[in-house]
Amino acid sequence: MNSQQHQRALVYKSLWHAGPWVLGAGVILVGANLRASITSVGPLVGMIKDSLHISNTLSGLLTTLPLLAFALLSPFVANLSRRFGSARVIFGALLLLTAGIVVRSTLGVTALFAGTAMLGLAIAVCNVLLPSLIKEEFPRNSGLMTGVYSVSMNVVAATASGLSVPLALSGGMGWRGSLGIWSIVGVVGILLWVPQLLKARKTVNKAAVSARTVSVYKSSLAWKVTLFMGLQSALFYVPAAWFPEMMVGQGMDSETAGWMLSVMMFSQMPFTFIVPIWAARVKDQRILVLIMTALYFVGLGGFLLGATQWSVIWVICMGTAGGFAFPLVMMFFNLRTRTPQQAAELSGMAQSFGYLLAATGPTLFGYLHDATQGWTIPLLLLLCLSVLLLLTGLGAAKKRYVGGEVDDQATI
Numbered sequence: 001m002n003s004q005q006h007q008r009a010l011v012y013k014s015l016w017h018a019g020p021w022v023l024g025a026g027v028i029l030v031g032a033n034l035r036a037s038i039t040s041v042g043p044l045v046g047m048i049k050d051s052l053h054i055s056n057t058l059s060g061l062l063t064t065l066p067l068l069a070f071a072l073l074s075p076f077v078a079n080l081s082r083r084f085g086s087a088r089v090i091f092g093a094l095l096l097l098t099a100g101i102v103v104r105s106t107l108g109v110t111a112l113f114a115g116t117a118m119l120g121l122a123i124a125v126c127n128v129l130l131p132s133l134i135k136e137e138f139p140r141n142s143g144l145m146t147g148v149y150s151v152s153m154n155v156v157a158a159t160a161s162g163l164s165v166p167l168a169l170s171g172g173m174g175w176r177g178s179l180g181i182w183s184i185v186g187v188v189g190i191l192l193w194v195p196q197l198l199k200a201r202k203t204v205n206k207a208a209v210s211a212r213t214v215s216v217y218k219s220s221l222a223w224k225v226t227l228f229m230g231l232q233s234a235l236f237y238v239p240a241a242w243f244p245e246m247m248v249g250q251g252m253d254s255e256t257a258g259w260m261l262s263v264m265m266f267s268q269m270p271f272t273f274i275v276p277i278w279a280a281r282v283k284d285q286r287i288l289v290l291i292m293t294a295l296y297f298v299g300l301g302g303f304l305l306g307a308t309q310w311s312v313i314w315v316i317c318m319g320t321a322g323g324f325a326f327p328l329v330m331m332f333f334n335l336r337t338r339t340p341q342q343a344a345e346l347s348g349m350a351q352s353f354g355y356l357l358a359a360t361g362p363t364l365f366g367y368l369h370d371a372t373q374g375w376t377i378p379l380l381l382l383l384c385l386s387v388l389l390l391l392t393g394l395g396a397a398k399k400r401y402v403g404g405e406v407d408d409q410a411t412i
Contacts, residue, residue: 022195023137024145029189030090030126031149035157036182037101037119038066038237039265043164043244043258047175052109060366062116063241067233067359069120070127074352077128078344086129087196094193097122098186105180127351131333132344142334143280150272150327156185158265161240165258216346219402224395225332225346229354231389232325234361235296238382239264239318241362246375250308260311264319271323279331288328289393295321296386304379325389329396336402346402361385 041048041062049059080089097119104115130149138145160182168178216222243264244257252260279285299317302310333350337343368378 024148026189026193026196027130027134027145027149028152029185029192030094030130031151031153032156033094033097033186033189034123034126034153036160036185037097037104037123037179038063039157039240039261040160040164040179040182042240042242042261043161043254044168044175044178045241045245046248046254047168048112051175052112054109056366056370057363060241060363061113063237063362064359065113065116066120066123067237067355067361069117070124070355071352071359073121073124074128074348074355076348077125078132078341078348080125081129081132081344082341086133087193089125090129090133091190091193091197093122093125094186094190095122097126098183098190101180101183101186105176105183124351124355128344128347131330131347132340135334135337135343136340143276143278143331146276146327146330146334147273150276150330151269154265154268154272154323158262158269161265162259162262165255169255216342216349216402221336221396221400222346222349222402224392225329225336225402226350226353227357227392228332228389228396229329229350230357231354231385231392232322232329233354233358234385235318235382235389236322236326237358238361238365242365242369242378243315246303247308247311249375250306250311252308252311260315263312264315264322267316267319268323268326271320272327275324276327276331279328279335284399285328285331285335285397286394288324289390289397292321292324292328292393293386293390295324296389297383300379300383300386304376304383328393332396336396336400338401338404342402 045059045062048054048062049056077089100115100118100120100122102115103111103118106115131146134142134145134149164178167173167181168175171178173181240261244254244261247257247260248254275288279288282288295317299314299321302314302317307314329350333343333347337346365378365381368381369375372378
């Protein structure tokens with residue numbers, strides 16, 4: 001063995017022994033990149049519309065387009081992982097995400113939407129692979145790791161929504177610079193994921209050799225998880241895209257409205273950490289679904305009644321509900337499957353059809369606002385989605401496994 005080979009072996013050995021810590025840090029940084037590029041848009045919608053002269057409906061596509069990208073790519077991510085390995089696929093996604101943020105912040109309307117599509121495709125890959133990677137690499141701590149990466153995602157997302165307007169105005173960066181600055185987080189994520197590429201050269205992707213299980217598309221439980229995924233996503237992306245604009249229309253200044261969205265994001269954080277751990281320790285998760293739905297009802301009901309003086313209470317309720325919903329569906333990918341490969345397949349299915357459902361939300365919300373010149377009908381739409389979320393969530397929260405519904409019934 002020559003000196004170069006010896007040094008490489010030492011690197012591999014070091015990564016092997018420090019693997020969980022290195023991988024944990026990488027997962028946190030990947031999570032940090034999954035929402036900031038989207039939540040930074042909502043507070044800037046007014047500036048973007050005025051600068052590029054686009055309609056409310058078209059500006060709604062800035063949030064809808066990533067969801068369409070999620071829906072398009074998600075079904076194929078598990079196959080990409082089997083072929084190339086999760087580490088390589090996630091690394092490629094981080095490169096594409098960073099490039100998309102840069103492209104979106106240059107030139108005109110075409111670059112804006114092209115870059116948005118690029119970052120949407122990249123986020124789709126990470127969305128699908130992180131739950132199965134956690135199930136495979138952290139089988140005894142899946143709740144903890146899901147909570148950790150969810151918190152990192154929401155911390156950066158909340159910061160992005162709160163700083164968007166100040167960076168654009170007080171910072172003198174304009175909306176382009178305010179969106180483009182989040183490419184820095186992408187670069188940091190790329191650098192911290194490099195050790196996983198080195199380790200991947202010496203390890204076998206377990207998911208790639210897992211035996212194939214029954215098709216998730218034939219499972220009624222998988223479809224309940226999918227609907228839950230889509231509905232909770234709509235109840236996140238619609239407020240992220242439109243609540244700042246709605247609150248400005250109700251008399252709030254744009255900077256305060258941006259920080260209100262930030263409050264909503266920050267209010268999620270304790271629960272994005274607690275809920276996965278709680279979900280992993282209880283027999284089923286129906287109590288979590290009930291608490292989540294009650295919070296959505298209170299938050300949406302407050303805005304619907306027009307009690308704007310209590311807006312901070314309503315956004316905290318909405319944020320807390322989201323703090324239950326997102327980590328809960330991430331845990332469903334692990335708790336309702338038996339193998340990492342099946343978790344990846346369920347994640348891909350749920351995020352494909354789920355985000356396709358969610359993609360209609362911001363555009364439909366904007367269209368209803370344009371059509372009615374008010375916020376009542378759009379908010380009633382969100383209230384109806386909350387009812388559907390309750391019904392699908394109660395079904396998804398029962399302790400069963402995808403593909404095992406018949407076996408479960410036989411044991412009753």
